[in-house]
Amino acid sequence: MAATHIYDAPPEGAAPDWTIDQRWHAFTAEQHATWRTLFDQQTAALAGYACDDFLRGLDLLRQISPGVPDFAELNRHLRPATGWEVVAVPGWIPNRPFFEHLTNRRFPAANFLRPPEQIGYSEEPDMFHDIFGHVPMLINPAFSEFLVAYGDAGLRAEKLGASDFLGRLWLYTTEFGLVVERGELRAFGGGLLSSYAETLAALTSPEPRRIWLDIERVMRTKYHFDEFQRTYFVVAGFEDLLRATEETDFASIYRRISGEAALDPEDAFPGDRAYDGLLQPVRPGPAFMNGEARR
Template sequence: CSKTMSAAVTAKLKEQFEAGLETRADFTIDQPIDRYSAADHAVWRQLYRRQTALLEGRVCDAFLEGVARLNVSAQSVPSFESINRQLKPATGWEIVAVPGLVPDRVFFEHLANRRFPVTWWMRRPDQLDYLQEPDCFHDLFGHVPLLIQPIFADYMHAYGRAALAASDAGALPLLARLYWYTVEFGLIRASDSPNGVQIYGAGIVSSRGETIYSQQSAAPNRLAFDLERVMCTRYRIDTFQKTYFVIDDFEQLFDVARTDFAPLLAKLADAPALAAGDVLATDRVITRGTQEGWKSDGDI
């Protein structure tokens, strides 16, 4: 999350402009489907294959069900229109094409109106394993499958509205952490799985390395989800997470969605932020990390 637009997005906007693609005031464009190259489709195909094979047994069933119900293509970058034909009747959500990270307010406005902004362009073949910005694979494959699940869909909608209100109240860091530790890097309890957890967060689901690490590594903490605890916890944007928060089930997010955030944000306004790797006496610890490979600075 950044206040200003990244250099990459500015470059993308310029590129779109020069290509004659009209960008609207809400940063959306029509998905330029004929601008994908054979290399773009090949990258999609490769990432899709690699992740679906790896995710078997590691990701929660609701995610795989979403991939199947949305008919997400294994072969080529999906047309957003075809995704929306399945998505919109199911939960009222639709995806819209954007040039990349959009300003916070723009992003929350979209979520509050059940529109998920999806970066339209694909990463290059030499960026399969790591990319700092979201691309189409992260946004579409990572985020969209759960939007066909009503409970998760309602959570994202409530989140957008709360974040919009919070950004007026200057409480955005608290809400950004909630997004990070649920939507991007959330784990969910699954008794028969390694460490009793499966994956649902988009940042994990779209990453080969973190798919394995978040579920199986001994290094990170895995703590039971607690709304206030999460909102006070800093996070990492440059390394795998030091701590993952584990929800019992998606109903737990439904309860979060019904929270009255205003009093909570007021209460937490002066609370000290916790380091990404902290474990408190009050935490429900699922696994305590060995801290192997942790960097000592750089929490956001």
């Protein structure tokens, strides 16, 4: 199935900032059941693989009624715990409104859910990806400030025509980032944590490259859309990620790298600091592992 939730302009019924009425009551019993299946499968699979605050943040999702989340109900829990709220958008939205939402601590979530036959694999980032994959990490103050700083950087990058470079930082952190906690490698990226199979590969496989995060290195590195990443970037903690983002002169990086060839995802690069700590042991997978939730 081709991606169908991509728009050039706000579709009918959407506000200028691309938000829409969630129309939660329109979700069907089958869609609620799909959500519950996805939620139960992923939470069962991630213990020991997801970072502490992701697992802690999942409690926010457990506090609301099971099934497709009613964003109004979710926000009643989310706001006091994180200072953020979730807003419904039709799907993929353009950079500028996306960055503006982040700077205002609004996390845009696609208001559609993969059909039941795509439980194991959704071609598009759907509501499950956006909510399950990203909302739990809002509970970490440094990470949530990183998202705000990213939004600010995004608005500046738009003016400089550099959003593609910055987008690599989002991808290699918020989607596919790894963190070391108590000497163990854990996942915090939502692209990983809404996909059991890639979480497992990122944390246990000897094949991919794992490099300590360096923002300029990240921004030079292309990524894969449709297969597992070949390189993952590791942070020592979210305060480090926030500090690195706040202290980086992004405009200088854009100037330096704009004339250089981008690195292929599998390339090594002089100056890379490889993560050479332990990988996670492979534990027996949950019973549903006949497919994978990719995004």
